[in-house]
Each structure stands twice: as structure tokens, then as C-alpha cells.
Amino acid sequence: MYWRYLTRAARRCSVHTTSSRTVGWWDHVAPAAKDPINGVTEAFLADPSPYKINLGVGAYRDDKGRPVVLQCVREAEAKIAGSEFLESISASVSTKMVEESVKLVYGKDSDVVKEGRSAGVQALSGTGACRLFAEFQRRFHPESHIYFPDPTWSNHHNIWRDAQIPERTYHYYDPDSKSLDFAALMDDIKNAPDSSFFLLHPSAHNPTGVDPTEEQWREISYQFKVKGHFPFFDMAYQGFASGDLDKDAQAIRIFLEDEHLIGCAQSYAKSMGLYGHRVGCLSILCVDSKQAAAIRSQIQQIARAMYGSPPVHGILLVATILSDPNLKSLWIDEVKIMADRIQRKRTTLRQNLEKLGSSLNWEHITNQLGMFCFSGLTPYQVDRLAKEFHIYMTQDGRISMAGVTTGNVNYLANAIHEVTRSEQETAKILCSISV
Ligand code: KET
Numbered sequence: 480m481y482w483r484y485l486t487r488a489a490r491r492c493s494v495h496t497t498s499s500r501t502v503g504w505w506d507h508v509a510p511a512a513k514d515p516i517n518g519v520t521e522a523f524l525a526d527p528s529p530y531k532i533n534l535g536v537g538a539y540r541d542d543k544g545r546p547v548v549l550q551c552v553r554e555a556e557a558k559i560a561g562s563e564f565l566e567s568i569s570a571s572v573s574t575k576m577v578e579e580s581v582k583l584v585y586g587k588d589s590d591v592v593k594e595g596r597s598a599g600v601q602a603l604s605g606t607g608a609c610r611l612f613a614e615f616q617r618r619f620h621p622e623s624h625i626y627f628p629d630p631t632w633s634n635h636h637n638i639w640r641d642a643q644i645p646e647r648t649y650h651y652y653d654p655d656s657k658s659l660d661f662a663a664l665m666d667d668i669k670n671a672p673d674s675s676f677f678l679l680h681p682s683a684h685n686p687t688g689v690d691p692t693e694e695q696w697r698e699i700s701y702q703f704k705v706k707g708h709f710p711f712f713d714m715a716y717q718g719f720a721s722g723d724l725d726k727d728a729q730a731i732r733i734f735l736e737d738e739h740l741i742g743c744a745q746s747y748a749k750s751m752g753l754y755g756h757r758v759g760c761l762s763i764l765c766v767d768s769k770q771a772a773a774i775r776s777q778i779q780q781i782a783r784a785m786y787g788s789p790p791v792h793g794i795l796l797v798a799t800i801l802s803d804p805n806l807k808s809l810w811i812d813e814v815k816i817m818a819d820r821i822q823r824k825r826t827t828l829r830q831n832l833e834k835l836g837s838s839l840n841w842e843h844i845t846n847q848l849g850m851f852c853f854s855g856l857t858p859y860q861v862d863r864l865a866k867e868f869h870i871y872m873t874q875d876g877r878i879s880m881a882g883v884t885t886g887n888v889n890y891l892a893n894a895i896h897e898v899t900r901s902e903q904e905t906a907k908i909l910c911s912i913s914v
Pocket residue numbers: 516535536537538603604605606607632634680685713714715745746747748749754759
């Protein structure tokens with residue numbers, strides 16, 4: 480009652496000063512839902528078991544489970560020693576980093592860079608690049624939606640929600656066949672309103688590890704042309720699907736051939752092991768250099784208001800590696816080494832499950848590509864793995880294969896075998912009925 484009789488100014492004053500601790504301002508703020516990926520890391524860190532394994536976050540680890548500093552990064556560090564104390568990097572370093580990034584997308588001989596048709600800006604890793612694009616989309620196409628594959632990286636939902644762009648989904652993964660539902664995907668592309676925005680994973684789809692074939696990409700690109708859709712590629716794992724940077728950009732190159740205007744987010748978190756440095760690039764392919772200049776200035780303005788400018792050190796590292804032929808070829812070799820290590824672990828995990836006599840089909844472990852295995856484990860089985868075996872992964876059963884090592888792969892296979900026993904019994908019964 481007393482509150483109602485106070486003037487507005489007195490109320491404000493009362494909120495601020497009723498006690499030494501201010502009250503009122505944030506009483507309505509409830510805790511946010513746990514992030515599905517960061518929540519896994521938190522649970523892993525809180526577990527004191529010496530046997531624990533983190534298969535949650537998609538960041539590269541070596542065969543001892545340690546984060547990796549690539550040799551090309553060490554050598555670039557030596558080259559740039561001291562320059563990180565610069566307040567900001569020169570425009571030429573930033574331009575170089577963006578130009579070299581765009582060449583990774585479209586190919587080193589592509590005319591896109593020469594013609595100045597790409598509006599590229601450095602971004603705070605892949606997340607920042609997506610966030611900048613979502614904001615740009617909202618400003619210049621405020622009525623638009625974004626189509627995500629079902630499923631997609633969990634943070635895509637947050638990023639476009641925060642930019643106030645409503646999301647829709649298109650069919651992607653078929654859980655029964657554990658492969659791409661291409662027919663349903665094509666139907667969704669055809670049935671979406673003309674000129675819709677689509678987010679596409681060009682390679683090593685997260686979380687499923689399932690990518691369209693080259694032929695399927697050609698059909699997708701053709702249908703995008705027919706419908707006038709805008710393709711936005713989120714390329715966070717270039718090199719991790721095939722071990723070859725160009726091959727992993729093949730989908731985008733097909734869209735380039737078909738003369739689409741294209742958006743692309745790039746991240747060096749995984750491909751250069753620079754997760755903590757937050758280096759990425761957002762580029763938008765334009766009709767000409769004049770349009771590119773306008774678009775670049777708009778994105779730069781968005782970035783300026785969001786975070787000023789990105790950290791200097793990571794950009795110097797990336798620019799140094801990409802513009803030095805020796806360091807670049809060392810990097811290309813190291814990407815292949817990382818991709819091959821993951822591939823070998825897929826084979827070992829599958830073999831171990833088969834050796835244990837699992838009656839389930841584990842072919843998808845080796846059929847899928849990139850950093851993740853979409854295992855098919857249920858949320859209940861994922862919980863059992865955490866509680867009984869100290870093995871942590873996201874609730875959707877996604878295994879970050881980068882966390883699988885020579886030392887833990889047997890233990891992991893045994894644990895998966897244990898938690899899937901009842902499913903194996905059911906499979907056997909179904910099999911005997913159908914015989
Ligand atoms: N796109 C995709 C598809 C993606 O998987 C990630 C990261 C990002 C963008 C952003 O990466 P950045 O670190 O901002 O460059 N995914 C893994 C890491 C994370 O979620 O932080 C993951 O799915 O585990």
C-alpha cells in the first residue's frame with residue numbers, strides 16, 4: 480500500500496537505497512536454461528573421477544586428449560612476437576586475413592577476390608560471424624525467416640532468436656536410416672516461400688556428420704536458383720570432413736558456379752585450433768564491388784556497436800599463416816593429420832563394438848564425417864554413460880570424436896555396449912520374429 484502512494488521519483492529512490500544492498504532491479508530475473516554444449520563441459524569438470532571422458536564440445540584434442548597448438552601456429556607466434564601489443568592491427572593485416580579467408584571459401588584462383596565482389600569482415604569466430612549476419616539480415620530483410628536443418632548446431636537457435644529472426648526448419652536427417660532424408664529436404668526447399676533464407680552446413684554437418692553428396696548439392700543449388708532462396712553457409716569445420724580444405728568447400732563452389740549470391744561464416748576455432756582466440760570471418764558475395772563496399776560498411780557498423788573491434792592476436796596469427804606459403808602448407812598438412820586421427824578413431828570405435836558382440840548396427844560411426852558421430856544413443860543411455868561411466872556427451876547422443884583417444888576408446892566401447900544391452904535384446908527378439 481505504502482508503495483502506491485510514493486511519487487515515481489521516490490519509488491526509484493527507494494529501489495536504489497532501501498538498504499546497503501540495492502533491491503528490486505533484477506528480482507524478476509530467473510536463471511537461464513543450461514546451454515546444451517557448455518552444460519556438458521560443466522558436468523564433466525565437476526566430476527572427480529579419474530576415468531572421466533569429455534565427448535561434449537567440438538574442439539580438437541590430440542590422442543592424449545589434450546588441446547592442440549598446431550606447429551603452424553607456434554611458428555606464426557614466433558614470427559609475430561611483440562606485435563600483439565599493438566592497440567589495433569593495421570588495415571592491411573585485417574584485409575589480408577579477410578582476403579585469404581575468402582579464397583579458402585571460393586578457391587585461390589577464383590575471381591571473387593580480384594573483382595572485389597566479396598564483402599568480408601573479420602568476426603569473433605564462427606559464432607560472431609553468424610551473429611553479425613543474423614543482425615544484418617534483420618536490418619535489411621526484417622520480415623524474413625531463417626530455415627535451419629533439423630537438427631542443427633544448438634546455438635543457431637539462440638543466435639537468430641536474439642536477432643529477432645523467426646526460425647523454421649527443413650528436413651535433413653532421417654533417424655531410422657541414420658542418413659540424409661534427401662527427398663524431404665528437397666520438398667522443403669520447394670515448398671518454402673520464394674526468396675527464403677536457408678542456413679546450410681557445407682561439410683561435416685553438426686551434429687549428424689551426414690553431408691549431401693556432390694550430385695545432391697548440385698540439385699539443391701539448382702532448386703535454390705529456381706526458388707530464389709539465399710544460401711548462408713556456416714563453415715566451422717573446413718577440412719574436417721575429407722582432410723582437404725578445397726574438397727570441404729565443394730558445396731559452396733557449386734553454388735558459386737550457379738551464380739548465387741552467397742553468405743558464409745568461417746571459423747578458425749577448429750581448423751587452426753584457435754578456439755580461445757575467437758577468429759573468424761563473415762563474407763557476403765555481391766553483384767559488384769560497389770555493392771560489396773556498401774554491405775561491408777554496414778556490417779562494420781553493426782560490429783562497431785556490438786564489440787568495437789575483435790582481439791588482435793588471433794587475427795595476426797591467421798593472417799601470418801595464410802599469407803606465408805610455407806606456413807600455409809604446414810597448416811594444410813596438419814588439418815589432414817587432425818581429420819585422419821578422427822577417422823581412425825571412428826574405425827576403432829566401431830570395430831571394438833563389433834568385437835564385443837554388439838548386435839546393433841554401428842556402420843554409421845564410420846559412414847558419418849567430421850568431428851561428430853551422431854550415435855543414436857537415447858537421452859536415457861546418455862545419462863547412464865555419465866552416471867555409471869563418467870562419459871559426457873550432449874543429450875542428443877552426439878559424440879565429439881575429437882575426445883576419443885587410443886587410451887579411452889576401449890573403455891568407451893565397453894560403456895556403450897553396456898548401456899545398449901536392452902536395445903540389443905530387443906533387436907535380437909525382433910530379428911527372431913521376422914525370421
Ligand atoms: N557453427 C557450427 C556449425 C558449429 O558447430 C560451431 C561450434 C560454430 C559455428 C561456432 O564455432 P566458434 O567456436 O564460434 O568458431 N560448435 C562447437 C563448439 C561450441 O558449441 O562452442 C560444438 O558444437 O561443440
